[in-house]
Amino acid sequence: MLRFLFISLLLLGSASAQAFAGPVSISSPDGALVVTLDDSSGMLTYSVNRNGAPVIEASKMGFRFRKAPAFEKGLKISDVATLAYDETWEQPWGERQFVRNHYNELKAEVRETGTAARSLMVTFRVYDDGLGFRYEAESGVFGEVELMDELTEFAFAEPATAWWIKSREFNRYEYIYQETPLQEVSIAHTPITMRTRSGLHISLHEAALLDYAGMSLLHKKGQRFEADLVPWSDGVKVKFSGTFKTPWRTLQVSEKATGLLDSNLILNLNDPNKLGDVSWVEPGKYVGIWWGMHLALNTWGSGPKHGATTAETMKYIDFASKYGFKGVLVEGWNEGWDGDWFNNWNLMNFTKAYPDFDFEKLAEYAKEKGVRIIGHHETSGGVTNYESQMEAAFDLYEKMGVRQVKTGYVADAGEIAREEGDKTFFEWHDGQYMARHHEKVLIEAAKRKISINAHEPIKDTGLRRTYPNWISREGARGMEYNAWGSPPNPPSHTATIPFTRMLSGPMDFTPGIFDLLYEKEQPDNRVQTTLAKQLALYVVLYSPIQMAADLPENYEARIAPFQFIRDVPTDWAESKALTGEIGEHATFARKERGGEDWFLGAVTNEEARTHTVKLDFLDEGRVYEAQIYRDGDDADWDTNPYAMVIETRQVSAADSLLLKLAAGGGVAIRFKALNN
Numbered sequence: 001m002l003r004f005l006f007i008s009l010l011l012l013g014s015a016s017a018q019a020f021a022g023p024v025s026i027s028s029p030d031g032a033l034v035v036t037l038d039d040s041s042g043m044l045t046y047s048v049n050r051n052g053a054p055v056i057e058a059s060k061m062g063f064r065f066r067k068a069p070a071f072e073k074g075l076k077i078s079d080v081a082t083l084a085y086d087e088t089w090e091q092p093w094g095e096r097q098f099v100r101n102h103y104n105e106l107k108a109e110v111r112e113t114g115t116a117a118r119s120l121m122v123t124f125r126v127y128d129d130g131l132g133f134r135y136e137a138e139s140g141v142f143g144e145v146e147l148m149d150e151l152t153e154f155a156f157a158e159p160a161t162a163w164w165i166k167s168r169e170f171n172r173y174e175y176i177y178q179e180t181p182l183q184e185v186s187i188a189h190t191p192i193t194m195r196t197r198s199g200l201h202i203s204l205h206e207a208a209l210l211d212y213a214g215m216s217l218l219h220k221k222g223q224r225f226e227a228d229l230v231p232w233s234d235g236v237k238v239k240f241s242g243t244f245k246t247p248w249r250t251l252q253v254s255e256k257a258t259g260l261l262d263s264n265l266i267l268n269l270n271d272p273n274k275l276g277d278v279s280w281v282e283p284g285k286y287v288g289i290w291w292g293m294h295l296a297l298n299t300w301g302s303g304p305k306h307g308a309t310t311a312e313t314m315k316y317i318d319f320a321s322k323y324g325f326k327g328v329l330v331e332g333w334n335e336g337w338d339g340d341w342f343n344n345w346n347l348m349n350f351t352k353a354y355p356d357f358d359f360e361k362l363a364e365y366a367k368e369k370g371v372r373i374i375g376h377h378e379t380s381g382g383v384t385n386y387e388s389q390m391e392a393a394f395d396l397y398e399k400m401g402v403r404q405v406k407t408g409y410v411a412d413a414g415e416i417a418r419e420e421g422d423k424t425f426f427e428w429h430d431g432q433y434m435a436r437h438h439e440k441v442l443i444e445a446a447k448r449k450i451s452i453n454a455h456e457p458i459k460d461t462g463l464r465r466t467y468p469n470w471i472s473r474e475g476a477r478g479m480e481y482n483a484w485g486s487p488p489n490p491p492s493h494t495a496t497i498p499f500t501r502m503l504s505g506p507m508d509f510t511p512g513i514f515d516l517l518y519e520k521e522q523p524d525n526r527v528q529t530t531l532a533k534q535l536a537l538y539v540v541l542y543s544p545i546q547m548a549a550d551l552p553e554n555y556e557a558r559i560a561p562f563q564f565i566r567d568v569p570t571d572w573a574e575s576k577a578l579t580g581e582i583g584e585h586a587t588f589a590r591k592e593r594g595g596e597d598w599f600l601g602a603v604t605n606e607e608a609r610t611h612t613v614k615l616d617f618l619d620e621g622r623v624y625e626a627q628i629y630r631d632g633d634d635a636d637w638d639t640n641p642y643a644m645v646i647e648t649r650q651v652s653a654a655d656s657l658l659l660k661l662a663a664g665g666g667v668a669i670r671f672k673a674l675n676n
C-alpha cells in the first residue's frame with residue numbers, strides 16, 4: 001500500500017513579553033483566516049477575521065472558580081511561540097484513509113499581573129477551514145479547583161441564520177433542528193451551524209472533550225454568546241486537581257456549505273490513537289433484533305412476544321450469514337427489562353440471560369455461520385449500577401466472541417443516576433461525570449478488543465481518533481423516531497444533520513427501512529422518505545457500522561433494492577461532498593477502502609430537485625458500470641414512496657450525471673469498476 005505519511009514542522013518564532021507590545025496574531029496557512037489575541041484592556045480577548053472582514057469580534061476569555069479568585073482581569077500575555085505544522089496521518093477506519101493536518105499555531109502564556117500571579121497557556125490552531133483553541137494550566141498553578149464558569153465568548157460579527165437544538169433539555173440531543181435567526185438562539189447544543197448574511201458557513205463545536213464538562217452556547221446579547229458548561233448536580237461545572245486542560249473550542253468556516261462536510265478539523269484537534277494495534281475494530285454492516293420492539297411487535301422483556309429468544313436469534317444469524325452481514329445485534333437478552341426499565345436505573349443485570357436465550361449455543365452457532373453477535377448494554381441511565389457490573393459484563397462478551405457492544409443511556413427518570421451510598425444524584429448526559437464515564441467504558445472495552453456504539457451518548461468531539469474503538473454513537477434523532485416519535489422525523493431531518501450533528505462524527509442512525517408505512521403495526525406513524533432515499537442514507541450519513549434496520553421479511557420482499565445495502569461498504573478511502581445546502585440537500589461520493597468502486601448518495605428535503613453532478617471524482621481512465629437506484633418519475637415521499645427505478649449505465653470520469661430527486665427522495669449509486 002502506498003504510504004505517504006510525513007510531518008513538517010517549522011518554528012515561526014518565539015518572543016518574550018518585552019519583545020512585543022499589543023495584540024498578537026496568527027493566520028491560517030493560506031492567509032485568509034487571522035486570529036488576534038489582545039490583552040490591552042487587562043482582560044484577554046480574541047477575534048477572528050477572514051479576508052479582512054470580521055467573523056468573531058473581540059470576545060472575552062477566562063475563568064471563574066468557587067474558592068479561588070477569577071482568572072479574568074489584570075491579565076498580560078507574557079510569552080508567545082508560533083509553529084507551522086503539516087502532517088498527513090492514517091485513520092484505521094473512517095470516511096477517508098489519509099488526513100492532512102495543516103495549521104499554524106500560536107501558543108500564548110497569559111499571566112496575572114497581581115500578586116497571585118497565576119498563569120495559563122492558551123493555544124490557537126488556525127487551519128484554512130477553521131480554527132480551534134484551548135486553555136491549559138500546568139500542575140500546581142490552580143491546585144484543587146472547582147470551576148464555576150468558563151468565560152469564553154463568541155461574538156459573531158454578522159447576523160446569521162442558525163440551525164440548532166436546545167440544550168439542557170430532558171431529551172438530550174434528540175430534537176428536530178430549528179432554523180431561526182442567530183439572535184433567537186437561547187441555549188444550544190453544539191455543533192450549531194449558521195449561515196451569515198454575507199453567505200459564510202460557520203459551525204461551532206468542541207474537540208477532545210475528556211474529563212471536562214460539555215459546552216453549550218448561551219445567548220448573551222445581540223450576536224454575542226458565551227460558553228455555558230454543563231454543571232454537576234451540585235452546581236460545579238468542572239472539578240480538577242492540579243493540571244487542567246479544556247477541550248478545543250472549534251469554529252469551522254467555509255464559503256460553501258459543502259466545505260463544512262469535507263472538513264477534518266475536529267479529528268485533527270484530537271490526540272493520536274492511544275490504543276496501539278486496533279485491527280480488531282471491525283467496521284461493517286449488521287442486522288438485529290431491534291425494529292420489532294420499536295414497532296411493538298416484540299418486547300425487550302420476557303413473555304410471549306419476547307424478541308431475543310434463541311430461535312429468533314438463530315433466524316437473524318441465518319439471515320446475516322446468507323446476505324453477507326457481519327453482525328447480529330441482540331437487544332433484550334439479559335434480565336432487567338421487565339417492568340418500567342426506562343424509569344428505573346438499577347434493574348439491569350448485564351450478565352444473566354433470560355431462560356429462553358441460550359447464549360453459549362448462539363455464540364457457537366454464530367461462529368459456525370461466520371457472523372458475530374453484537375452485545376447490548378442498556379443502562380437505563382443507571383451508571384453506578386452499570387459500572388459495578390461492567391468488567392464482568394465485558395468479560396462475558398469477550399468469552400462469547402462479541403466484538404461490538406451497543407450501550408444505551410435512556411434516562412426517563414431524570415438524567416443519569418449516580419449513586420453514592422444510599423443517595424442518588426442526577427447528572428446530565430453531557431457533564432464531566434459522563435465524559436469520565438464514557439472514557440472508562442472505552443478503556444475497559446478495549447482491554448477485551450471490544451468496540452462501543454453508544455446511544456443517548458455524550459456528544460461526539462472526535463475522540464475516535466484517540467480511541468478508535470469508539471466506533472459510532474447516536475446523539476440525534478435516529479430512525480427509531482419514525483416508529484413512535486411524535487412527530488416522526490420530517491423529510492428535512494436527514495438533509496439537516498449532515499451539516500450539524502454529523503460534523504461531530506459518525507452516527508448510528510440505523511437506516512434501511514423498506515416497509516415505510518407499517519400500517520398494521522403503527523398506523524399513526526410512517527417513514528417520511530421514499531424508498532430510494534433509504535438507500536442513499538447509507539452513503540450520506542457516515543458511520544463505520546451501518547444497520548440494515550428493517551425486519552428480514554421486508555428485505556426479502558424487495559430483494560432488488562436490498563442489493564444496494566448488501567453492496568455498500570462502510571469504510572472509505574476517500575469522501576467528497578458534491579452538493580449541499582443546510583436543511584435542503586446533500587450529496588456525497590465515497591470510494592470504498594480496499595476496493596475500486598465508488599458510491600454516491602444524495603438526499604433532499606420536502607422539495608423535489610435535480611442536480612447535474614460531474615463524475616470527475618471517479619478514477620481517471622477507468623470505465624464503471626453505474627448501478628443507479630433512483631426515485632421513479634412519479635415518486636413522492638407522501639403519495640408514492642415506493643416508486644423506484646433501478647438502471648445501469650457505463651460511465652467514466654469525463655461524464656456528468658443528472659440526478660432527479662423526488663420530494664423527500666434520494667438516489668443511491670454504485671460505480672462498479674470494470675476490468676479495463
Ligand code: NOJ
Pocket residue numbers: 290331378408410455456474480
Ligand atoms: C434507545 C436506543 O436508541 C434504541 O436503539 C434502543 O433500542 C433502546 N434505547 C433500548 O435500549
Ligand code: CA
Pocket residue numbers: 455456474480
Ligand atoms: Ca435513542
